[in-house]
Amino acid sequence: MREEITRRARAAKDKTPAYGNDVDLNAFAQQVPAREKITSLAELSQGVKERALGVGVDASMKDRSGSFFQHDQSVVFSASTIEGLELMDINDALKKYEWLEEYFFKVVQPDQDKFTAYGAMHPFSGYFIRALPGAKIVFPLQACMYIGREGMIQNVHNILIAEEGSELHVITGCTTDTHVQKGLHIGVTEFYVKDNAKLTYTMVHNWGPDVVVRPRSATRLGKNAVYMSNYVSMTKVRDVQMYPSCVMEGENGVARFNTVVYAPPESHLDLGGKAILKAKGCKAEIIARTIAKDGGYVASRGLIQGDAPGVKAHLECRGLLLGKGGVIYAVPELIGSLPGVDLSHEAAVGKIAEEEIQYLMARGVDADTATALIVRGFLDVDVRGLPPQLQAEMKRTIALGEKSMM
Amino acid sequence: MLSIEHLSVEVDDKRILNDVNMKINEGETHALFGPNGSGKSSLLFTIAGVPRYKVTAGKIYYKNKDITDAPMDERAKLGIGILFQHPPVIRGVKLRDMVRISLESRGRKVTDADINELAKKLNLENFLDRDANLGFSGGEIKRSELLQLLGQRPDFVMLDEPDSGVDLVNIGLVGRTINELLEKEKKIIERTKSGLIITHFGNILDFVKADRAYVMMKGHVLCQGNSVELLEDIRKNGYGECMACAKR
Ligand SMILES: Nc1ncnc2c1ncn2[C@@H]1O[C@H](COP(=O)(O)OP(=O)(O)OP(=O)(O)O)[C@@H](O)[C@H]1O
Ligand SMILES: [Mg+2]
Numbered sequence: 001m002r003e004e005i006t007r008r009a010r011a012a013k014d015k016t017p018a019y020g021n022d023v024d025l026n027a028f029a030q031q032v033p034a035r036e037k038i039t040s041l042a043e044l045s046q047g048v049k050e051r052a053l054g055v056g057v058d059a060s061m062k063d064r065s066g067s068f069f070q071h072d073q074s075v076v077f078s079a080s081t082i083e084g085l086e087l088m089d090i091n092d093a094l095k096k097y098e099w100l101e102e103y104f105f106k107v108v109q110p111d112q113d114k115f116t117a118y119g120a121m122h123p124f125s126g127y128f129i130r131a132l133p134g135a136k137i138v139f140p141l142q143a144c145m146y147i148g149r150e151g152m153i154q155n156v157h158n159i160l161i162a163e164e165g166s167e168l169h170v171i172t173g174c175t176t177d178t179h180v181q182k183g184l185h186i187g188v189t190e191f192y193v194k195d196n197a198k199l200t201y202t203m204v205h206n207w208g209p210d211v212v213v214r215p216r217s218a219t220r221l222g223k224n225a226v227y228m229s230n231y232v233s234m235t236k237v238r239d240v241q242m243y244p245s246c247v248m249e250g251e252n253g254v255a256r257f258n259t260v261v262y263a264p265p266e267s268h269l270d271l272g273g274k275a276i277l278k279a280k281g282c283k284a285e286i287i288a289r290t291i292a293k294d295g296g297y298v299a300s301r302g303l304i305q306g307d308a309p310g311v312k313a314h315l316e317c318r319g320l321l322l323g324k325g326g327v328i329y330a331v332p333e334l335i336g337s338l339p340g341v342d343l344s345h346e347a348a349v350g351k352i353a354e355e356e357i358q359y360l361m362a363r364g365v366d367a368d369t370a371t372a373l374i375v376r377g378f379l380d381v382d383v384r385g386l387p388p389q390l391q392a393e394m395k396r397t398i399a400l401g402e403k404s405m406m
Numbered sequence: 407m408l409s410i411e412h413l414s415v416e417v418d419d420k421r422i423l424n425d426v427n428m429k430i431n432e433g434e435t436h437a438l439f440g441p442n443g444s445g446k447s448s449l450l451f452t453i454a455g456v457p458r459y460k461v462t463a464g465k466i467y468y469k470n471k472d473i474t475d476a477p478m479d480e481r482a483k484l485g486i487g488i489l490f491q492h493p494p495v496i497r498g499v500k501l502r503d504m505v506r507i508s509l510e511s512r513g514r515k516v517t518d519a520d521i522n523e524l525a526k527k528l529n530l531e532n533f534l535d536r537d538a539n540l541g542f543s544g545g546e547i548k549r550s551e552l553l554q555l556l557g558q559r560p561d562f563v564m565l566d567e568p569d570s571g572v573d574l575v576n577i578g579l580v581g582r583t584i585n586e587l588l589e590k591e592k593k594i595i596e597r598t599k600s601g602l603i604i605t606h607f608g609n610i611l612d613f614v615k616a617d618r619a620y621v622m623m624k625g626h627v628l629c630q631g632n633s634v635e636l637l638e639d640i641r642k643n644g645y646g647e648c649m650a651c652a653k654r
Pocket of ligand 2: 446447448491566
């Protein structure tokens with residue numbers, strides 16, 4: 001099986017990605033020295049702790065069901081504190097569980113493009129997270145992908161499994177050392193949400209200004225299963241492209257993608273979400289709130305495909321342009337293959353209407369405060385279903401971003 | 407309280423107000439009538455300071471201060487409030503936020519409890535966490551606007567058709583709230599608030615007494631007088647009579 005994966009990857013090693021800018025993989029360091037393991041996140045240096053906290057990974061590990069820390073290419077810490085929750089280095093997991101091969105490069109294809117190909121052909125690290133059948137894990141699990149070395153490639157492969165009837169909430173924070181400008185993060189993440197299970201996945205990015213980021217993730221959803229994916233990035237990052245998908249194979253599955261991003265000048269973000277509704281009664285929502293300021297660029301994509309009767313899905317891309325010279329490219333796509341589908345989309349790109357600012361000013365706030373309030377409202381997506389800690393985490397990250405915009 | 411002298415206003419180089427004069431004393435409430443498109447809302451926007459409404463001649467004095475060029479937020483802070491005829495929908499900004507900024511604009515410290523209590527007065531507790539004006543019915547919009555004004559407590563209250571689209575039960579609530587805003591319960595001499603009310607049919611004037619009224623036509627204030635008499639005249643004879651009226 002592995003040979004097959006490698007063979008396909010090799011054939012795709014120069015395959016141009018379908019979206020986003022091409023990247024020269026040779027411009028980055030492929031080999032980096034290993035990092036020492038630690039016995040607690042408390043052992044991280046103060047600087048690293050602060051950066052991690054900035055993306056929702058709390059070194060105190062308070063109110064967390066487990067913690068995982070990948071420093072450069074080394075998993076330095078990994079521990080679950082809850083029964084029913086497995087969390088370990090993906091390489092250990094692949095050794096421990098032979099059956100895990102069935103989940104490896106299954107929803108993400110090794111020959112999707114040069115990035116997945118690179119991922120498949122090179123040593124990788126990452127996490128294996130699994131909620132055992134029926135386990136309801138209310139506290140979030142936190143994982144940090146940390147780049148501490150200038151110019152390196154961080155090659156990640158994660159697998160998450162929510163077994164039947166389980167509930168799991170994960171926050172992944174991705175960040176760099178303050179001195180790191182440049183780097184490349186390739187992250188293959190495969191999600192399996194089984195029947196009657198619920199998985200929420202919140203990803204917060206705070207990369208160095210010249211980092212290039214290529215997550216490649218996909219989800220397979222079972223019957224009555226719920227998947228919610230949240231993505232927040234509010235700081236300058238050179239280039240991010242991702243287009244995660246969710247294939248909804250069981251009846252009455254629910255998928256929701258929320259994207260909240262801010263592209264400051266010199267940031268290029270090409271993002272989206274895909275939902276393929278293949279079974280009766282599935283529901284999906286893809287919501288994006290994007291802001292581009294001055295020279296910032298955001299492509300906000302979304303695709304909904306309805307292939308079963310009684311499915312309902314909605315796509316919403318709202319983009320706000322602040323300042324001058326920013327670009328937001330909204331690309332909503334709907335594909336209905338049966339008369340019984342109900343698919344809709346809404347897209348709007350523009351600057352804040354004068355009329356709205358004036359309405360607030362008539363109540364006694366100045367133009368800047370009015371703008372800030374409207375921006376905050378714009379970014380306020382509904383994250384019901386997330387545990388309160390993660391809701392607070394998203395709000396906090398977004399609020400920090402708002403400050404930097406004004 | 408408010409005095410408007412020879413005011414002319416343009417929007418996009420189009421003249422919409424012509425040599426308007428008006429004087430509203432402390433404690434007085436005036437009514438403004440006129441056909442659709444005559445410039446009533448434009449006058450209110452100009453007093454509120456909406457930048458699109460360019461003053462090309464004349465002055466606006468408020469509390470003896472020339473505010474002709476003052477920014478909107480400054481006017482609000484000075485105590486000028488407006489009930490919008492067609493307020494915009496602001497996604498993500500909740501009615502609660504609007505009430506909060508209204509309360510804070512006059513230097514108040516605000517708690518959620520204060521906001522809830524105010525909202526209760528207008529039966530809007532369940533609307534506080536909805537996006538401002540999104541999907542509000544005609545009558546709900548009026549109440550939501552009044553709720554914000556209750557927070558703001560303006561000294562000069564401008565009401566753009568507070569009675570349009572309001573049902574027979576709610577009109578009483580709207581009327582009571584406006585009377586509260588205008589301190590109508592106090593003796594005339596003790597009132598410190600003044601108002602300017604736009605109305606087409608005058609329903610609101612059954613609840614809120616106006617001291618004086620104007621008729622506006624094509625950007626001109628054509629005549630002024632007793633509000634009841636003017637309204638009766640318009641009801642009977644339409645606006646045509648105003649055109650010919652000797653009082654102009
Ligand atoms: N922002 C604007 N842009 C363009 N034209 C405007 C604008 N505001 C007002 N006008 C024009 O000025 C004129 C007066 O409009 P205004 O809204 O003041 O009328 P009104 O008396 O309030 O009417 P109604 O009774 O229908 O509310 C109209 O012809 C209107 O189209
Ligand atoms: Mg009007």
